[in-house]
Amino acid sequence: MHLCARYEPIKDPERLQQNFGVNAPDDLVTTDVWPSYKSIFIRRPKESDQSEEAAPNREAMLGSFGLIPHWAKDANIARHTYNARTETVAEKPSYLDAWRLGRHCIIPVEAFYEPDWRSGKAVATRISRADGQPMGLAGIWTGWKSPSGEILRSFSMLTINADQHPFMNLFHKPTDEKRMVVILEPQQFDHWLAAPAHRSKEFLLAYPAEGLVTG
Template identity: 30%
Template sequence: MCGRFSLLGTPEEIAAYLALMELEAFPPRYNIAPTQPILMVIAGETPPPGSNRPDRRALLVRWGFIPGWVKDTANYPLMINARSETAIEKASFKTAMRHRRALIPASGFYEWRRDGNRNSQAYWVRPRNGATIAFAGIYEPWANAEGSEIDTGAILTTSASEDLRFIHDRMPVVIEQKDFARWLDCKTQEPRHVADLMRPAQADFFEAIPVSDKVNKVDNTGSEIQERFVETFAEAKKPGRVKPPEPDNQMKLF
């Protein structure tokens, strides 16, 4: 799964990577948590004839997917992830999978491993080359009873690559840059046409760095949460599902 992630590149670097015209300025975000706004990139309208640049636009989305048909969110679960293997079959996600696929720029994500005594160890999982990556995402507008509308979204997950299974059995789907256009093309590319993109990252693409439990607290938003930390247990155990700490319900932009 993916319960926290970071976005550390400059707006200029991220815009260039995702072929956006520009992005508004924002600071590095070290500890992005559910219910907070996240940056998504979606396909725009058809670019003008002769243009050699794809038409894409940035969108701020609440991290926590709410299907459009939900009337009351009080008792509705916080859906921050969607299993890529079954999303097209689920009533909650199938419309977004067909019509509203997105890219989520990131610098890496956090995951928790626990031992037989239910002690947990947090890891900062980042690309070995330090580059920006893009998670596969879906989004959907949701309106409350008063008519106020927000865009909501989720990160698609897949089985973990072999080298990360000692932490957890799931990881975010990473879309390679060469596949951006195909993933975002919801006009001609149905979910079955892009199913091959929803796979684990290659082994050794990521490195997992043990970090302290500072990342557990949403209010800790500085670079110190990514500093290497002595692991709380040394022997790798069979991974179990570990639910990250519940975040504060917040909608501050940065």
């Protein structure tokens, strides 16, 4: 079972506004999200870079969970590109353009699921912040033009090694490498969205184990 293939999105527009400062799109997703499902991600609007006027720093967009690179023939690749390993993100063809261009995004979630194998079989386990606040996960995004001319946006979660993490190393098979998503603090949101590509790795840190709970 792959890392973070399922997560619980924020279903309440008010909670989204209060915690992330964005207005929910009309079609806010209210079911758990799996690879290739549509859900929202938060990016820095293009106008923020092009105008001296006061443009909003963040906007919520609907996109596919799983990055669809511009050269993809169809959207099915999203089923395999939902987690981008930070060690190889700059080299993998699916991710390198979004990474090189610094297309940072935040994925707002209530919780994500990982398999707990300590019983000998995979038990899907819900993981959330201990303080009850939603999570803003660091990701990258891009746009893809379908053969019919439709523009589809998509995003991937960035992941880091968690072999030594006291909480996240409890999940996945004992023989598998342990991985975890990058959970940003609210005061980092705008810095992450605006950071140039060469500063991306400064943000890719493990979240404290005591800040996470199961259930």
